[in-house]
Amino acid sequence: xxxxxxxxxxxxxxxxxxxxxxxxxxxxxxxxxxxxxxxxxxxxxxxxxxxxxxxxxxxxxxxxxxxxxxxxxxxxxxxxxxxxxxxxxxxxxxxxxxxxxxxxxxxxxxxxxxxxxxxxxxxxxxxxxxxxxxxxxxxxxxxxxxxxxxxxxxxxxxxxxxxxxxxxxxxxxxxxxxxxxxxxxxxxxxxxxxxxxxxxxxxxxxxxxxxxxxxxxxxxxxxxxxxxxxxxxxxxxxxxxxxxxxxxxxxxxxxxxxxxxxxxxxxxxxxxxxxxxxxxxxxxxxxxxxxxxxxxxxxxxxx
Amino acid sequence: xxxxxxxxxxxxxxxxxxxxxxxxxxxxxxxxxxxxxxxxxxxxxxxxxxxxxxxxxxxxxxxxxxxxxxxxxxxxxxxxxxxx
Numbered sequence: 001x002x003x004x005x006x007x008x009x010x011x012x013x014x015x016x017x018x019x020x021x022x023x024x025x026x027x028x029x030x031x032x033x034x035x036x037x038x039x040x041x042x043x044x045x046x047x048x049x050x051x052x053x054x055x056x057x058x059x060x061x062x063x064x065x066x067x068x069x070x071x072x073x074x075x076x077x078x079x080x081x082x083x084x085x086x087x088x089x090x091x092x093x094x095x096x097x098x099x100x101x102x103x104x105x106x107x108x109x110x111x112x113x114x115x116x117x118x119x120x121x122x123x124x125x126x127x128x129x130x131x132x133x134x135x136x137x138x139x140x141x142x143x144x145x146x147x148x149x150x151x152x153x154x155x156x157x158x159x160x161x162x163x164x165x166x167x168x169x170x171x172x173x174x175x176x177x178x179x180x181x182x183x184x185x186x187x188x189x190x191x192x193x194x195x196x197x198x199x200x201x202x203x204x205x206x207x208x209x210x211x212x213x214x215x216x217x218x219x220x221x222x223x224x225x226x227x228x229x230x231x232x233x234x235x236x237x238x239x240x241x242x243x244x245x246x247x248x249x250x251x252x253x254x255x256x257x258x259x260x261x262x263x264x265x266x267x268x269x270x271x272x273x274x275x276x277x278x279x280x281x282x283x284x285x286x287x288x289x290x291x292x293x294x295x296x297x298x299x300x301x302x303x
Numbered sequence: 304x305x306x307x308x309x310x311x312x313x314x315x316x317x318x319x320x321x322x323x324x325x326x327x328x329x330x331x332x333x334x335x336x337x338x339x340x341x342x343x344x345x346x347x348x349x350x351x352x353x354x355x356x357x358x359x360x361x362x363x364x365x366x367x368x369x370x371x372x373x374x375x376x377x378x379x380x381x382x383x384x385x386x387x
Contacts, residue, residue, distance in 0.1 A: 025355045033353075045357075053368035057387070060348040060358035067350060071357045074369070268350035 002285045003292040004278070006040070006259050008237045009160035009185035011095050011122045013040035013260060016293055017250065017278050020241045020264030021046055021099040021127060021164070022071070026088050033271035037093040038278060040260060044081075044089055046099040046127040047115075049107050051077035055132060056208035061197045066218030066243075067265045068197050070209035072132040073101065078111055086120050095122035097162065101130065105149050109156040116157045124159050126150065129166030129191035131213040137194065140166040143178035154183030162239060164188035167219075167226055176230040188239045188262070189230060190223050215265040217243045224256055231257025231298055246273065247280020254281075254293065255300040307338075315339050320381070321346075327386045334381045341381035347372035361385070 004015035018041040025045065026036075036042060054072030061068040075081065090096045098121035102108035108126060115121050128139035128146060139145050146163070154161050163179035165172065167190040176187055192213025197206040205211070223242020231238060240258025244250050245266040253261045266273045281293060290296060309315070310333070320330045321344035334341035347359025352373045360369035361376065362385040370376060370384065 022357075023355055027353065027355075031353065054357075055360075056362065057360045057369070058348055059360055060350055060356070062348075069350070069356075069358060071360075074357050074360075265350070268356055271351075271353070 002282050002290070003294070004040075004282060004285075006293060006297075008123070008162075008239070008259055011160065013095060015040040015278050016254065016258075016260035016281070017274050018094075018097065018239070018260060018262050019043050019267060019274065020262035021125065022073070023264045023267050026085065026092070034275055038275060039094045040278075041095045041097050041123070042089055042092050043097045043125065043262065044085070044099055045075060046073045046101045046130065047075055047078055047081045047111065048073060048101055048103075049078050049111055051075065051080065058206060058208055059212075061206050061212065063195075063197060063214065063216075063218065066214050066216035067268070068195055068207065068212040068214050069192070070132050070207040070212035072209065073127075073130055078114055082114070082118060086115075086118060090120035096120060097123040097125050099125040099127050099164070101127040105152045108149050108153050112153045112157045112159075112161070116159050121159065123162060123186075124153070124157065125162040125164055125188055126153060127164050127191075129164055129168075131166070131168065131192055131194040131211065132209055137166055137168060140164075140175060140191075141169050143174055146175055147178045147182045150179050150182035150184050154185075160185035162186040162188050164191055166191050166194075167222060167242070168194045172226045173229055173233050176234045180234050180236050184236060186237045186239060186259075187230065187234065188241065189227050189258075190242050193219055193222070215243065217245050217249075217266075219243045220245070220249055224252055227253055227258050228256040228300070232301065244277070245269070247277045247284065250277045250281055251284055251296070254296055255298070257298040257301065259297055306333075310338055317342060319344070319378075324386055327381065331381045331386055342378050343381045343384065343386065344378045345372045345376050345384065347376075349373050362387070
């Protein structure tokens with residue numbers, strides 16, 4: 001019997017696999033392809049204080065091995081989220097990692113407190129790195145603002161806080177270190193890469209919001225490198241993500257140092273992929289005579 | 304035009320259209336002018352087709368945000384959506 005459970009800041013996940021924020025909505029039971037109860041954790045699409053419609057179409061462009069999106073963060077706002085969604089998300093079974101963002105440090109703290117007060121989330125994830133909001137990236141592209149917002153939230157709430165960082169920076173280790181010093185209990189690495197596609201017939205950017213965020217297998221080696229680098233210098237758990245398309249990718253992220261992994265874009269290609277990743281990790285560990293997934297976290301760092 | 308002649312010579316309660324945006328805009332005019340009711344089938348680049356990704360947004364007429372083509376469509380009363 002393989003032990004797939006992992007622990008992040010005192011929260012036990014039955015396995016290390018979860019959806020990446022923005023790639024998972026609760027569907028009515030009869031429409032579900034995947035049973036969410038099998039997941040290691042549930043992560044909602046980032047919630048803001050107020051309702052947002054967000055960016056104009058086209059919002060998606062397929063690229064070789066990837067998906068470019070300029071969706072932004074449309075949502076119902078925190079009040080409606082709590083009234084209609086939060087209960088259902090937390091009733092799915094796995095721990096809920098509540099993804100949130102604000103337009104100011106005060107707003108981040110306010111939403112974090114509101115969610116904590118419901119008692120329905122086990123963890124908070126600060127989305128500091130959406131490339132599709134006007135100022136979405138700036139939280140995670142300056143170590144000063146990053147430190148300011150993460151430390152404010154960690155002081156405001158007692159739930160553990162994960163900081164979701166952007167890969168669109170010069171030095172990811174500097175940012176990871178700032179988040180860690182600010183009291184983050186975990187790091188989510190990485191959000192999408194800011195990117196562009198151009199419509200050569202119309203001779204203008206393809207996406208309605210001009211630029212987008214690139215995800216999918218195209219970014220996996222880049223994201224994997226960031227996780228590897230950060231693991232070497234920062235001592236808090238990493239939730240690794242970026243282009244995971246199957247269990248082999250997930251094992252690579254764990255060997256690079258991720259305690260857990262999130263699957264994003266590939267859920268859209270294969271709605272069963274998270275179940276396959278869980279099964280694949282289990283088989284890999286059994287076939288290689290490991291008894292627990294914890295034994296292989298960061299194992300690629302042995303010289 | 305052929306379509307106008309057809310509509311005037313036949314009892315047409317509802318026009319369904321898909322594909323050509325130019326034609327959909329024309330149907331929108333006929334609908335707005337009370338000639339006939341128009342229904343448009345929209346396309347949208349969908350990553351998931353299930354309501355997870357919010358990729359296939361179609362702008363609501365009147366600036367009230369977006370429909371998801373996959374979950375709330377594919378067909379819409381032509382008066383309720385902006386035809387790009």
